[in-house]
Amino acid sequence: MKEEASFEIEPGRRLDESLLRSLYALLVEASVSRGAARLGIQQPALSRHLKALRQLTGDELLVRVGNRMVLTQRGESLVAPTRRILADLSLFTREDFEFSPDTARNNFRIAAGDFLPRRFYEEMIRRVRTAAPDSVIDLRSLGHRFDHYKQLGEGEIDVAITIWPDPPAHLRSVRLFADEFVCVVSKDHPLAKTGLTLEAYCRAPHLSSLEQLPGQGTVLDALIAGIGVSVHTAMRTQYLGLVPPILANSDLIFSTGRRFAQQIAADHPLVVLPFPAPIKPIQYVLTWHERTHKNRALRWFRGEITAAAKAITDR
Template identity: 40%
Template sequence: MSGLPDHLDIHLIRILYLLLSEKNVSRVALKLNQPQPSISASLRKLRELTGDPLLVRGTRGMVPTQYGESLLQPAKRILDETERLFARKTAFSPQHEARTFHIAAPDYLDSQFLPNIVASVRRESPKSRIVLHGKGPDNDYLKLLADGELDIVIANWDDPPAHLHMSKLFEDEIACIMRADCPYALRTAPDAMTVEDYLSLPHVAPSQMLPGYSGVIESFLARQDMHRNVVVESAYFGMIPYMLTRSDLVLTTGRQFMRFYERNLPLKIFNVPIRFPTMRFYQLWHDRVHHAPEHKWLRELITATAKALVQNTW
């Protein structure tokens, strides 16, 4: 970059900021515990570098030039960023500090889990913000984590990327649920569903969450050379239980998610006659935030929320 010196001393930027703030060479010398001629020499050097007087005489002492005044905030930003750059990490004080946390999670989690995380953050770090992101096929979560646009992804992928950090949150048994008074539910006991029944019933399934990834249920069935009768795909998982109340559709997902809706809607849970693997939910994060105190705090909070949820449910 033309005109920029090869070695720009951060101390010179500090002198620039103080001169523009104090408008007095003697006071800057006292603040920095340096002789006045040294500060005067630095001012001359700054004038040479910028091609501007920076400070000129006014009616009541020195005043910044218009250009000098425009350098005040940029100089402060540089000093602040430099201080942060080399500051030693200190423990995060959630009650007093403010952070913004970005979490991506599917909406087929237990209906209490994300609200409980939000409640815990509000209680323990009231000055912080939390931004919940949905999951969809157009989102590149690996890139978003690496770029710092996401802090944590909560997921139940079969094979999470090996380069990400991971901690297990909870497991959920797979079951299915349908309208309690639909013809099949009225004539069949919750533990009497056959494999043929299960595969032939009209299913509603969530839309693909990741490019090329068909989900835990479909992936497992494909490995067993089985295919279920999916007649509806929905990107709005939270709406599916309400679809069930008005149709003959069947939803397969975690039993913990279903319990809330079975209690509050005219729905009935059935045991699945296929030995699906347990759904394992975990949080993933990138190495870039692995050692950050505030992110350690957030991950511990999420882990504790998941543990409390399991203890209260099972």
């Protein structure tokens, strides 16, 4: 019978910021060598930290399976709290109190969808790059199942832009701009010639984005349900870059905001049609966590995002 591992904690050693950063690197990379490269330290130094962490946690954290290392169950459970603790520690840095964009080297992490108008991204990136040339913009997808709300709480992202109008109560938010719903079809679509009625809209096959939660639909699904309408969704995709060629070569209808619709119709053989019934507009919402609300760097970044949204709506 295999004996359980015995751990002896190094006298006087406590879990400090250095060990926390080493722990996170080890958990994320699942490798001592890659973890050391991530931290910019020598591999033997991280090996010593791993030994200390195993002593402090009473768990192996990383174990070898075949020719690779994998996290133990305890190791997996420590990823999120370690990320959150490190994110909270970053709020105490001197940089937060003396933020100056022209000298800052921040990594601004934003989750958003490609349903936003291209001009918004162009304006936001131009503003941030002009004012803070040494900082980095980390733009990532929203994911599914509202993962971005969890990521905000755990410090994995700084802000998110969504089209769900009511974020959870523990998050802060501001509305960036509204956009009316329209429909997009191929220029050869019969409805491009006859016009779009509500009856024709309900009969037609539709192209849609993926549901955030299975069975609960998208924002559009919720809005059209509010006016007593349901449609047949023939295809769903998370790749909105595929929407224009799919529409141009099919009989599908795509419902989206006017700005995004006009953008893709300008580049492809598509036609923008008015939505065939009164419906609430899309609301683009900037969301962040209370824990970063007073962070000066992130407050500045949020200001640039709202300014970019205002710039495209003022044109």
